[in-house]
Amino acid sequence: MANYLAQFQTIKNACDHLIIAVEDVSDLWPIVRAGFEERLPLKRACLNNKTRNSVYVEQLPAEFILTTDSRLRSRYPQELSVFWFREPYATVVLVTCEDLDEFRTILKPRLKLIVQNDEREWFIVFVSKAHPSNDQATKLAKKIYAKLEVDFSSKKRERCCKFDMHGPESNFWEDLDSKIVESIRNTLDRRIQFYEDEIRKFSEQRLMPVWNFCNFFILKESLAFMFEMAHLHEDSLREYDELELCYLETVNTTSAKHRDFGGVDHGDDQAALLKPGYKPLSQIAQDDSFREFEFRQYLFACQAKLLFKLNRPVEVASRGYSFVISFSKGLALHENTLPFCMREVWVITACLALINATIYHYNDGIVAPDVEKEFYRLQGDLYSLCRIKFLRLAYLIGYGTEIERSPVNSAALSMLPWPKPAVWPIVPPDASSEVLTKEKASHLIYICGLC
Template identity: 70%
Template sequence: MANYLAQFQTIKSACPCMIVAVEDVSDIWPTVKSSFEQRLPFKKACLNNKTRNPVFLENLRAEFVLTTDARLRSRFPQEQYLFWFREPYATLVLATCEDLDEFKNILKPRLKVFAQNDEREWFIVFVSKAHPSNDQATKMAKKVYAKFEADFSSKKRERCCKFDIHGPEPNFWEELEFRIIESVKNTLDRRIQFYEDEIRKLSEQRFMPIWNFCNFFILKESLAFMFEIAQLHEDALREYDELELCYLETVNMGGIYREFGGLDRGDDQAALLNPGKKSLTQIVLDETFREFEFRQYLFACQSKSMLPFCMREVWVITACLALIDATGTKYNGEDEAPEIVKEFYRVQGDLYSLCRTKLLRLAYLIGYGTEIERSPVNSHGSSNSICSFLLRSASLSMLPWPRPAVWPSVPDEASSEVDVKEKASYYFTFENS
């Protein structure tokens, strides 16, 4: 399974959202494609997380892809199940016909064969071409659709809906979204269970000679990535946290030589927020992960999850202070050349400067900009220069930030200005980048 690492990384980068497959049995997709794609992303979605609790989502990203597309063809069984997160989460079957004989002799047999595939979550959209002014065609379309419902829907589950090209019913789009989300939810539940079962099997072998962390990694991150594209960020973060714990246990197992890494050109510059800085095949050596690169990779994956307001700024501040404290307690400057001592304190000064920049920006965003400008520390400069300094510090931040569910406590007169300041900081960064 370790041989799939390079392919796994390529598939991840090419799979930014959920796929809804389109089985176009009547060659009608070009006619309705733009109308359907205008409904994306889905505005109201409810999916189950790992513990089967409902999570309500807004703007769930998805893409309609024809089943004849090269991305959905030529899949080997091993690849299909290993990378199951990239397979379609729903299949929309488009069909149209204008009389009962065509339905009985042509469409129905084809759809019956398709419906026998229990592995896919599917539903049928009957496309009516009947013009509202043509009563005869309208009546025939209703009769044909009634046959669709009778043959493919049941009391247990509705699997059909009707789309009128010349003017869909007022509730059609809501019904379509409901059918798609229902299929996505069922597929997601089934795939979560599959990955959990496979991960459990490997976990039971962790202390056996046949244990291979690469195999465990692919399954675990496949599950985490599936949560990401489903916008279940807390579940994704939990998978990465568990993956990190398992890796640390594996590293601490004796008897196996593991290269630490960090010796390649450019490794002196951390890539804490870029999981693609190095390919997975560069990180793996003899089916063991190089610790320096892999820990950075994990941290970058964890940082993609939704974080609380200003969490990145707070992390930078605390990380700098911790590094200053750790190096300061172990370094006393004795028996060192003056140039080395000077360089040490220069680097410490850079860390303090970065801390100050982040702290000022944090205070400015939550409404304490006026107090900063009046501070004796800043009395030597005008308020305009202070504002310019704070705006320039935005280039050190990872904007845009997620909006918090609850804002921090700020002065009453300042909270209304936060959005304006964030936008001003963003545009300044964009224009000067």
């Protein structure tokens, strides 16, 4: 399954909302399309979360796509059920008929064939073309629709609704929304159960030689991503939190000690803890897991994205500060293999990214006073950590003698031993002493200004 990482990421990038398939039996979609699409996104959709509790989603994004559309027809092999999250969550069957014999001999057998797949959530929309002034056509349409209900609905499930082209019934649109949401809810419940069962099987093998974290990751993130598409962001966040715990346990095992840490590619010194798509997953995969440097940032970026959607920037700042401190310690363990000053530059860019992103998403004046106080305290912690690393960076590149040592200069506390390179960066041979002096002074002014 780990071989499907690139394919998995491609599928994820192409999905951003739930799909409602349209089986257009009678070539009606061009006629009704505008009215149907006006219903999107679905309002106040009642779905079940992972614990099977009802959750109302205010704006549920969805898209109607014809079953003949290339986006549905050009699929990967169906046996890859791990990608089930991108399949349609409901199927609307559009039909019309103006002759009873045609209904019995042609339409009914065709509909039976279409809906025989029990795994697909479907319902039928009968479109009546009868004009209100034509009593005979109106009565015939009602008679055909009545037979349609008898043949395809039951006491347990109402699977038909009627759309009048010359003036829809007052409750049609509400009925349509209700049936779509019911189908989505049932599909979601079934897929959640499938992913939970598969994840449970993999979890039971964690201490066995056959354990493969990449396989576990694809299943776990498929479930998380499905929750995210359904705007069940709390459930999605919980999956990523569990995935992070599982990964940390995996990398701390004896067998994982000698894996590459990462962080040596060009641009890695720029923190990517808010950029989940910074590197392809297939690029950071190693054997049966992922390189720690890139993957831990990826997981945090996914968590932060969900927290922003939940309007919790304070929690992003809190988690972010703890993550930077923890990750910095991890970088310190690999300083001998990482580029010079990598840890300082990474921490600085991480702090600045967190500060800018959380300020952007913070709604000033709408939160409780204690939350507001905590938010600005965290901002101060991030600025302080950033300042310390700026001063330490100045010290490491040769300006340490110019930094004032005093009780209020917290940078002095961070000037710990550093595995300095055997050869320092070479100064260009044509550089005059005046240029070096000026450059040195400008750097100090810049650093002090940031402090």
